[in-house]
Amino acid sequence: MKAHDGMYIGGTWRPAAGADTIAVVNPADEQVIAHVPAGSPEDVDAAVRAARDAFPGWAATAPADRAARIAALRDVLAARADEIAATVTAELGAPPKLAETVHAGLPILVAGSYAELAASYAFEEKVGNSTVLHEPVGVVGAITPWNYPLHQIVAKAAPALAAGCTVVLKPAEDTPLTAQLFAEAVHEAGLPAGVFNLVTGLGPVAGQALAEHPGVDLVSFTGSTAVGRRIGAAAGGAVKRVALELGGKSANVILPGADLGRAVNVGIANVMSNSGQTCSAWTRMLVHKDRYEEAVALAAEAVAKYVPGDRIGPLVSARQRERVLGYIERGVAEGARLVAGGPVAPRGTGYYVSPTVFADVTPEMTIAQEEIFGPVVSLMEYEDEDDALRIANGTVYGLAGAVWGDRDEAVAFARRMDTGQVDINGGRFNPLAPFGGYKQSGVGRELGTHGLAEYLHTKSLQF
Numbered sequence: 228m229k230a231h232d233g234m235y236i237g238g239t240w241r242p243a244a245g246a247d248t249i250a251v252v253n254p255a256d257e258q259v260i261a262h263v264p265a266g267s268p269e270d271v272d273a274a275v276r277a278a279r280d281a282f283p284g285w286a287a288t289a290p291a292d293r294a295a296r297i298a299a300l301r302d303v304l305a306a307r308a309d310e311i312a313a314t315v316t317a318e319l320g321a322p323p324k325l326a327e328t329v330h331a332g333l334p335i336l337v338a339g340s341y342a343e344l345a346a347s348y349a350f351e352e353k354v355g356n357s358t359v360l361h362e363p364v365g366v367v368g369a370i371t372p373w374n375y376p377l378h379q380i381v382a383k384a385a386p387a388l389a390a391g392c393t394v395v396l397k398p399a400e401d402t403p404l405t406a407q408l409f410a411e412a413v414h415e416a417g418l419p420a421g422v423f424n425l426v427t428g429l430g431p432v433a434g435q436a437l438a439e440h441p442g443v444d445l446v447s448f449t450g451s452t453a454v455g456r457r458i459g460a461a462a463g464g465a466v467k468r469v470a471l472e473l474g475g476k477s478a479n480v481i482l483p484g485a486d487l488g489r490a491v492n493v494g495i496a497n498v499m500s501n502s503g504q505t506c507s508a509w510t511r512m513l514v515h516k517d518r519y520e521e522a523v524a525l526a527a528e529a530v531a532k533y534v535p536g537d538r539i540g541p542l543v544s545a546r547q548r549e550r551v552l553g554y555i556e557r558g559v560a561e562g563a564r565l566v567a568g569g570p571v572a573p574r575g576t577g578y579y580v581s582p583t584v585f586a587d588v589t590p591e592m593t594i595a596q597e598e599i600f601g602p603v604v605s606l607m608e609y610e611d612e613d614d615a616l617r618i619a620n621g622t623v624y625g626l627a628g629a630v631w632g633d634r635d636e637a638v639a640f641a642r643r644m645d646t647g648q649v650d651i652n653g654g655r656f657n658p659l660a661p662f663g664g665y666k667q668s669g670v671g672r673e674l675g676t677h678g679l680a681e682y683l684h685t686k687s688l689q690f
């Protein structure tokens with residue numbers, strides 16, 4: 228696989244300050260496919276300086292011209308979609324079809340949405356005798372995870388650029404090749420030097436240096452709640468803006484009036500997609516006690532279609548597989564009933580985990596409370612709607628969820644859920660709808676106008 232041995236800073240690929248590298252591994256066959264530089268605080272400093280130098284010019288660029296550059300970036304991503312999909316398959320292990328439709332397709336859509344928003348957004352408004360200006364916050368330090376490598380980057384970079392901010396990106400160490408491809412696309416799209424910069428490296432070294440750099444005005448982080456808490460604390464200490472997209476433990480609530488077969492099938496597909504490595508995955512399936520055993524049988528049938536190595540890929544790394552297997556063992560030890568899968572690796576090579584379904588999961592169990600981030604679904608039984616709501620809201624997370632049933636009942640239930648997104652009866656993902664968490668799932672929103680507003684602050688002029 229093609230890899231750059233430098234950092235993209237100030238519009239060129241420059242050698243890293245140090246000689247350390249990170250090996251990139253294909254999780255399907257465990258082979259090393261490339262090495263990228265492990266950035267140091269010096270690299271981060273150089274990138275932040277480049278972004279600071281570029282900021283006044285980019286902030287002063289007319290929104291229509293910024294929109295044109297972002298549209299060009301969208302076009303480059305679209306032209307290179309096959310290469311993007313192949314890279315995501317190689318470093319994340321995503322099956323080719325998923326890589327093509329979601330990993331390459333979604334970021335093109337999101338980049339396109341920000342090309343339009345940059346042109347149409349009201350960067351000035353009248354409020355009584357004031358004119359309110361919505362101005363770019365400044366230099367953005369973006370730190371992203373590996374689970375949707377390109378989407379996570381575009382969901383930060385595109386709105387930041389649309390707002391007039393400049394960006395330094397530190398992508399996840401497991402998936403740096405997709406980030407390098409994105410930097411190439413930025414270059415090809417003709418964005419001015421320094422407007423977007425890339426530093427590959429380890430979280431506690433390059434990531435921390437970026438989050439704590441005094442030249443960064445806003446830190447936008449997506450990743451675990453544990454790291455997010457530290458980044459939030461550091462940003463609070465420096466009184467700088469921060470956006471946190473963190474973990475989830477979403478509930479899939481199947482009300483008595485639901486089409487049970489469809490709700491279970493879509494629910495299983497939702498978790499199995501991307502091998503369960505989706506922060507918003509509906510990992511807890513809540514079913515009324517009268518239809519519970521029927522749902523358990525349907526879930527076992529539905530999950531059998533996900534054959535590892537075919538419809539479902541490996542996990543991203545050996546570490547992630549060990550973590551997930553540990554949760555499956557914990558579920559068995561705490562008394563949950565294994566209906567499918569289990570803690571046995573389904574293939575000799577590759578970081579695969581058997582698609583797993585647990586029944587008889589109760590709210591206090593570890594697998595009902597902690598984010599597993601693997602292909603594991605927990606079926607939970609409820610007595611009535613209030614009981615279902617207590618279970619659904621009964622974790623520290625609140626990122627997403629689903630409700631199935633009579634439309635009005637489902638909407639009434641969704642209004643009572645402590646969560647940032649709810650899909651009603653299988654509602655489609657909307658790349659313009661705000662995405663983000665209640666409670667410990669995060670602070671701030673991504674996508675659409677809400678995502679753009681994160682990168683703006685206001686100035687009021689009185690007349």
Ligand code: NAD
Nearest residue numbers: 371372398399430431434435450451454472473474475506
């Ligand atoms: P992680 O927190 O370990 O890493 C995320 C990023 O932070 C990586 O780039 C990493 O290098 C960096 N990082 C690690 N330690 C750091 C530090 N001390 N300072 C600065 N940066 C540091 O998370 P992960 O394992 O890569 O990703 C999985 C987690 O991300 C899950 O909890 C998942 O729910 C969450 N996630 C949330 C969303 C969302 O939108 N809410 C989306 C995807 C993933």
